[in-house]
Amino acid sequence: MHLPVSTKKQNVLRILEHPHPGLSGVSEEIVYVDDTVASLITDMISTLQYRTLVDFFTVRSIPRGLAAPQVGISKRLILCGLHGSLKGMINHEIIERKETYVDNDDCISVKEESKMYIKRSNHVTVKYKTPENEEKLLVVRNDAAALLEHEIDHLNGVLNIDYGENSPPIK
Numbered sequence: 001m002h003l004p005v006s007t008k009k010q011n012v013l014r015i016l017e018h019p020h021p022g023l024s025g026v027s028e029e030i031v032y033v034d035d036t037v038a039s040l041i042t043d044m045i046s047t048l049q050y051r052t053l054v055d056f057f058t059v060r061s062i063p064r065g066l067a068a069p070q071v072g073i074s075k076r077l078i079l080c081g082l083h084g085s086l087k088g089m090i091n092h093e094i095i096e097r098k099e100t101y102v103d104n105d106d107c108i109s110v111k112e113e114s115k116m117y118i119k120r121s122n123h124v125t126v127k128y129k130t131p132e133n134e135e136k137l138l139v140v141r142n143d144a145a146a147l148l149e150h151e152i153d154h155l156n157g158v159l160n161i162d163y164g165e166n167s168p169p170i171k
């Protein structure tokens with residue numbers, strides 16, 4: 001796993017919960033991928049690791065991703081556990097979406113609805129910048145595509161509960 005290195009003390013950040021207004025805004029592009037961004041990613045990784053440990057001992061499912069707005073930062077940055085590594089993805093751009101994938105959708109920022117099914121893409125091609133400021137292209141499928149779309153939704157101020165009647169019935 002490749003993680004950004006920082007000499008700064010790692011912080012566990014507070015995760016905002018619905019209906020906090022910080023979760024409903026549209027996040028801004030990151031102009032400079034600099035030490036501030038690397039530091040934020042380090043803190044978000046610590047936050048996700050801590051939350052995973054806590055959730056391991058509870059009935060909730062273990063989180064696999066975190067978006068910057070969930071920790072109160074309105075920037076286009078997400079962390080996703082994809083293809084066996086935790087990827088920091090900056091200023092993503094969806095290149096292609098194909099087919100449909102329906103899966104249970106859970107969010108650590110939404111306590112109201114712990115289990116709901118949402119219709120997402122089965123195949124997503126995404127372009128993004130890494131924390132090292134490199135441009136990458138990635139193809140994800142099935143639950144990985146659903147996870148990516150869930151985290152991207154956060155950058156657009158959309159939560160799983162916002163799908164409401166557009167969600168397929170729970171099986």
Ligand SMILES: [Zn+2]
Pocket residue numbers: 106107108109150154
């Ligand atoms: Zn979420």
